[in-house]
Amino acid sequence: MTSTYDDLVGILTRLHDTPADLIRPEATLGALDVDSLTTVEISIRIERDLGVTVGDDELQPGLTLGDIAALVDARRATTV
């Protein structure tokens, strides 16, 4: 996977309620039991650490970590 995915894993592993052993590219936010406040936290940290805006309302339960990494890369490409 891309380095963006690794950055995303770095973000998730610093959160309290994300089980590290389940973190894989194909894991969905729903499968990781990510709650609504955690989507806000992920959104804040993507903006803070990766420099692109992904709203918490975009982080739907069916999205995989690979999908989110691709979304971040796509946003980066359009903002450069």
Next chain:
Amino acid sequence: MPSNAPRPSAPAAVLCGLAGWVPPRVVTNDELAERLETDDTWIRTRTGIRRRHIAEPGQATSDLAVEAGRLALRSALTSAGGGSGHRPGRGSADAVIVTTTTPDRPCPATAPLVAARLGLGGAAAFDVGAVCTGFVYGLATAAGLIASRVAERVLLIGADVYSTIVDPLDRANAIIFGDGAGAVVLRAGHPDEPGAVGHFDLGSDGANEDLIMVAAGGSRRPSTAGSGQGSDGGFRHGSADGSRHGFDGGEPTRAERHFAMRGKEVYRHAVTRMAASARATLDRAGRKTDDVDHFVPHQANLRILHSVADDLDLPRERCVANVDSVGNTGAASIPLALADAAARGRIRAGDRLLLTAFGGGLTWGSCLLTWPPLLTHPQPERSTP
């Protein structure tokens, strides 16, 4: 930006007494799970909270404030550097500030009653309302009273009984909030001595007042439809101004009578505002995050605390947290966290502390100080932790 440090000629407010007090009754996550659709693991992983203290029915904010205030005055009396030779004496105060979201009554303020019950009748006494930022706003207010020589010793008490405004069946908020009081004594001193509170950042954003509120019970939405003047009294519910705020003149609903918070938006504002306020304060003091020995944030939720610490590049170990044992106690949270950390010997004289809070309003604020030598007195009948 200009420095807001006190002028050298003005006395600084110096911390010289500290105490916390929580009601003896402990409510565990398991007890909450008996009436709410939740469980201990869910609450702990989402909030970091294991238990909270809840007041007995009829126990009001002033009751908690008096207990914390009495212990803080005793701390000031016995601590080194508590000042002497001044009027009022070391175990007294000539101004009392209570900061709370849950005053005993809509009118009058709670502070005069607290002052009287502490034997400080005649002292200046008033309330400060800034919701969970109240303690930092209160510190700035106390510093102003001392700098302007209106007062020499100020007793500042943050006290809240959130159990009186949180719906016990509201899962989102009932798991978070607890009741408690924390108090400090500030005396006139020198800006360079340990305990001097000198650098502040305060701010607000009233455009987002609806993110945290109790909708009814104030002049915008009286607690009962009949509490305003009727059609023959000159005032009418549902006026042009009132209708803009969604007021239809009917009885307030159960939800309107209780505390409400829009969690996701509050979370985002809390993290970004607290981090920005902490940075602004450090900038004004010419300090960096490496200079901070202990970060003492409003104890809202462990995730928010850690997110702010991460944003500031502060190791989480430097974040003082007792939210696990008391929950979010509103205006009491920072002094309760300080009292807990001091009692455990975690913070010591000479350590540099950064206090940062966020609350309804929206409001936020931060303050830097170097910890003074203090003796604290534990709550006598406290059953936990």
